[in-house]
Amino acid sequence: MDHFQYCYDFLSYNRWQTREVKIGSLGLGGQNPIRIQSMTNTDTMNTKATVEQSIRMIEAGCELVRITAPGIREAENLAVIKKELRRCGYQTPLVADIHFNPHAAEIAARLVEKIRVNPGNFTDRNIGKTDFTDAEFSESVEKIRDRIAPLLKICKENGTVLRIGSNQGSLSERIVSRFGDTPQGMVEAAMEFVRICADLDFHQLVLSMKSSNTRTMVFATRLLVHQMMSEGFNYPIHLGVTEAGEGEDGRIKSAVGIGTLLTDGIGDTIRVSLTEAPENELIPAKKLVDRFNGRKNAMEHRTISDKNPYEYERRNSVAVDKIGGGQVPVVFTKYGGSEKADVWVSHDFVATETISKDDSLTTTNDVSALSVISSTGNSLIHHERNIMATAKISTKPRCIHRVYDACDKESVQLNAAADFGSLLIDGQCDAIFIETPNIADSQFPVDLSFSILQAARSRFTKTEYISCPSCGRTKYDIVAAVKAIRAKTEHLQGLTIGIMGCIVNGPGEMAGADYGYVGSGIGVVTLFKGKTPVVKNIPESNAVDALIQLIKDGGDWQDAE
Numbered sequence: 030m031d032h033f034q035y036c037y038d039f040l041s042y043n044r045w046q047t048r049e050v051k052i053g054s055l056g057l058g059g060q061n062p063i064r065i066q067s068m069t070n071t072d073t074m075n076t077k078a079t080v081e082q083s084i085r086m087i088e089a090g091c092e093l094v095r096i097t098a099p100g101i102r103e104a105e106n107l108a109v110i111k112k113e114l115r116r117c118g119y120q121t122p123l124v125a126d127i128h129f130n131p132h133a134a135e136i137a138a139r140l141v142e143k144i145r146v147n148p149g150n151f152t153d154r155n156i157g158k159t160d161f162t163d164a165e166f167s168e169s170v171e172k173i174r175d176r177i178a179p180l181l182k183i184c185k186e187n188g189t190v191l192r193i194g195s196n197q198g199s200l201s202e203r204i205v206s207r208f209g210d211t212p213q214g215m216v217e218a219a220m221e222f223v224r225i226c227a228d229l230d231f232h233q234l235v236l237s238m239k240s241s242n243t244r245t246m247v248f249a250t251r252l253l254v255h256q257m258m259s260e261g262f263n264y265p266i267h268l269g270v271t272e273a274g275e276g277e278d279g280r281i282k283s284a285v286g287i288g289t290l291l292t293d294g295i296g297d298t299i300r301v302s303l304t305e306a307p308e309n310e311l312i313p314a315k316k317l318v319d320r321f322n323g324r325k326n327a328m329e330h331r332t333i334s335d336k337n338p339y340e341y342e343r344r345n346s347v348a349v350d351k352i353g354g355g356q357v358p359v360v361f362t363k364y365g366g367s368e369k370a371d372v373w374v375s376h377d378f379v380a381t382e383t384i385s386k387d388d389s390l391t392t393t394n395d396v397s398a399l400s401v402i403s404s405t406g407n408s409l410i411h412h413e414r415n416i417m418a419t420a421k422i423s424t425k426p427r428c429i430h431r432v433y434d435a436c437d438k439e440s441v442q443l444n445a446a447a448d449f450g451s452l453l454i455d456g457q458c459d460a461i462f463i464e465t466p467n468i469a470d471s472q473f474p475v476d477l478s479f480s481i482l483q484a485a486r487s488r489f490t491k492t493e494y495i496s497c498p499s500c501g502r503t504k505y506d507i508v509a510a511v512k513a514i515r516a517k518t519e520h521l522q523g524l525t526i527g528i529m530g531c532i533v534n535g536p537g538e539m540a541g542a543d544y545g546y547v548g549s550g551i552g553v554v555t556l557f558k559g560k561t562p563v564v565k566n567i568p569e570s571n572a573v574d575a576l577i578q579l580i581k582d583g584g585d586w587q588d589a590e
Contacts, residue, residue, distance in 0.1 A: 033334045034258060035251040036293045040414050041327030044294040045254065047265045050233050052190045053122040053142040055092060057235065057297055058265030062322045064298040065314040066093035067307040068126065070499040070530075073103040073110075079501075080113045082307065087121045089311040093298065095124040095145065097501040099533070104136040111141060124192070126500065127151070128533060131176050138183045138191075143235075145192040148218040152176045153201035161206050169203055174225045181231040190233045191226070192267060195219045195249070197240035198538030210540065212238070212249035212339060216256055223262060235298070237267035241495045241538065243286040244486050246270055247454050248339045250290050255339075265297035266290075272495045272529070272538055275304040275511055279496075280313045280439065281446040281477075282484040288447020289454055291321050292410050304496040304511050304528070316443050336455075343456040346426045349398045353426025353459040357488040360478040361428060361462035364471040369479065369490075372460065399460075400425040409448040413457060428460035436467045446481050453485035492521045495539045496528040503530030504551040505569045513573045514546065518580070520589040526576075527557070536560065543585060546576050558583055 037043035049059030057064055067086050071078040073096055083094045098104040104125060111123055125137035125144045131151065137144050152173045161169070184191055195215040208214030215238050226234055236257075238249035250266065257263060270286040273279040283301040290296050301314040336342060348354025351371065359371035400423055404412045409431055429452055433441045445463055452458045461481070463474040482488040494515065499507045511528050518526060527539025528546045535547040536557065545557030549565065554572040556564040556579050567575055580586045 031333045032255075033336070033338055035255040035334075035338055036295060038294075038327060039332045039334045041411055042292070042294060042321075042324060043326045044321070044324075045263070045266075047263045047297055048232065050190050050235060050265060051188070052093065052124075054120070055122050055142075057190075061297070063291070063296060063318040064092045065090060065311060065318060066095060066124070066298055066300050067091045067310045067314075068095035068097070068300070068302075068498065068500055070307060070503060071501060073097055073099075073501040074106055076106060076109050076113060079110050080117070083110070083114060083121075084117065084119060085306075085308045086311065087119055089308040090315050091308075091311055092121065093124055093143070094121055095126050096141075098125040098127055098130075098133050098137050099502055100130060101133055101136060103501065104130075104133040104140070107137055108140045131180060134180050135183055138180060138189045139187055141189070143190040143192060144184075145194050146180075146222075147194055147196060147199055148173075148222050149196060149199040149201050149204070153203050155202045158202055159206055161203055166203065166207065170221055170225075173221055174229075177222065177225060178229060181226060181229055184233060185231060188233075190235060191231070192235040192237060193219045193222045193226075194237040194239060194267070196271060196534070196538060197238075197242065197245055197249070198271075198540050199534050200537075212245055212252050215240075215245075215249040216253045219253065220256055220260075223257075223264070224260075227262065232264070234264040235267050236264050237269065239269055239271040241270065241272040242486065242541070243270055243282060243289075243450065243484060244341055244454055246286045247289050248341075250295060251293065252339045254295055266295055267298050267300070268296040269300040269302055271302055272497045272527070273302050274494045274496045275508070277438075277442055278480060278484070278494065279303045279305075281442050281480045283313065284317060284443045284446035285450030285454070285481065285484040287317055288320075288443070289410075289451035291317065292447065292451050294326075302498040304498055304508060306508075307498065310498070313439065313443055316440055317447065320444070320447070338455070341454070341456055344427065344459075345424055346459055347424045349426050352399065352428075356459075358453065358458050358482055359460045360475060360482070361430070361460055362471075362475050363464065364475070369472075370475045374462070398425060399428055401428045401430055401462075403430040410451040410455075413452055426459035427457065428462055429458050430462040430464075432464040432466065434467055435465075438468060438473065441465055441468065441473075442477055442480075445477060446484060449478075449481050450485045453482065453487045458487070489523050492519050492523075493525040494528060495525065495542055497530045497535070497538065499530040502533055503548055505530075505548045505554060507548065510546065510554075510569065510573065514576065517573065517577055521580070521585070521587060524580075524585055536562075544576065544580055544583070546572065 047058035122142035127134040240246040273282040301310045346353035361372045362370035465474045525542045527542035529535030532549045549555040553566045
């Protein structure tokens with residue numbers, strides 16, 4: 030198998046044919062539509078609140094409801110929650126989210142239709158060890174087998190599906206010692222479980238690779254699919270960018286990661302994780318999958334990428350002024366009044382390389398210093414890849430141009446993020462040019478362009494927030510905290526702030542943040558500088574101001590202009 034094979038066809042849309050699993054009566058993978066899901070953020074022991082929130086999610090379109098079960102009591106209460114939902118007439122499958130506790134998983138597997146385990150903390154326990162011999166590594170894999178075998182037996186008996194979900198921020202020290210905090214490490218952590226499950230003849234599996242870094246999430250998922258192809262597996266894939274944030278930034282960041290992989294034909298179910306009420310996640314999720322559900326496979330020919338799709342590599346181009354040559358991608362606009370855009374172009378703008386509306390490829394002579402690709406077809410990245418494959422490749426800087434005719438901003442944000450995000454993650458853009466003729470705000474496409482560049486980690490022009498959607502483990506008002514922190518820090522260009530619901534996964538999953546605001550108990554927060562806890566267990570009423578002071582003490586504060 031070619032090292033770079035991770036999708037059926039690199040040049041056209043073809044959904045990867047995965048194995049179907051049944052989650053209750055819901056089919057996932059195979060020929061089924063791409064499913065959408067979300068997760069409650071209520072206390073699992075509060076049955077009334079969890080049921081009411083689940084109903085709001087279901088009525089908004091949620092096809093799988095995930096509920097945290099950190100301990101035995103919460104796992105047992107899933108039976109009560111499920112019974113009440115069924116009494117109210119809702120048959121939507123439930124998913125138990127498990128961390129650290131195999132016994133909770135075994136209880137939940139008898140009660141709900143699916144459970145999710147994290148290979149980073151389901152069996153391994155971090156003790157500060159940084160070096161493992163081959164014998165120790167093999168012994169740990171055998172421990173996984175011993176620990177998971179009883180769970181798989183229960184899943185088989187009850188028809189329960191298992192999701193093996195790797196998170197970059199919670200890889201075990203054993204995996205990190207050998208593979209690093211990398212896509213390869215994420216994949217190997219999951220594949221250890223997959224091989225054991227297959228050996229024990231358990232195939233009701235779903236897999237996921239989660240990260241708040243869109244590049245990592247995309248590269249890890251592609252690498253996972255390649256590894257499964259290599260070993261003869263085709264289990265369904267769950268997609269999501271974890272800790273994406275809230276508002277338009279959270280939606281754009283999710284669309285960059287999820288949209289890139291859906292365009293590759295990868296993904297059987299998605300979650301748009303937002304630090305908002307979970308029912309708010311379903312509208313953008315549905316808009317994303319509606320672009321792909323029902324889309325026909327091209328099946329014209331089978332092609333494989335000629336570049337490494339698992340690592341970031343910028344295309345080679347010469348510098349023309351401030352465009353290309355390894356410089357950060359620039360933003361074009363037709364509106365001269367924009368204060369932020371890098372380049373203003375006239376209204377007689379002409380693309381030097383175009384794709385016609387009927388999706389056929391035409392190439393004209395390159396007569397300018399800039400190579401421009403315009404597309405009105407259904408799949409911008411496949412059009413661009415076809416140009417790379419069929420047109421004369423030059424080292425001129427490349428600008429990607431597209432017009433979006435939608436009238437509502439959210440639809441444009443999601444579609445543009447999915448289109449341009451995939452090109453940016455693959456390093457194929459030197460400039461982006463978005464037009465939105467049916468949206469009156471002329472600044473909107475410029476702001477959207479910069480947001481997409483940041484979400485794809487190509488250019489940082491504002492504060493970066495890593496914030497989790499929260500769940501039943503969160504014991505403070507994270508939604509209010511995110512809004513308060515953003516209001517006071519959004520002018521700190523280039524700074525990354527993590528705002529996490531709990532101490533269980535928060536510190537790991539906000540890895541790379543300059544400062545962290547992490548729930549550590551009921552109504553209390555611990556502040557981090559980098560990976561180090563600096564101010565512990567302070568009341569949330571004082572925590573935002575304390576965070577600002579910590580940023581000032583760290584020398585990273587700037588007064589807003």
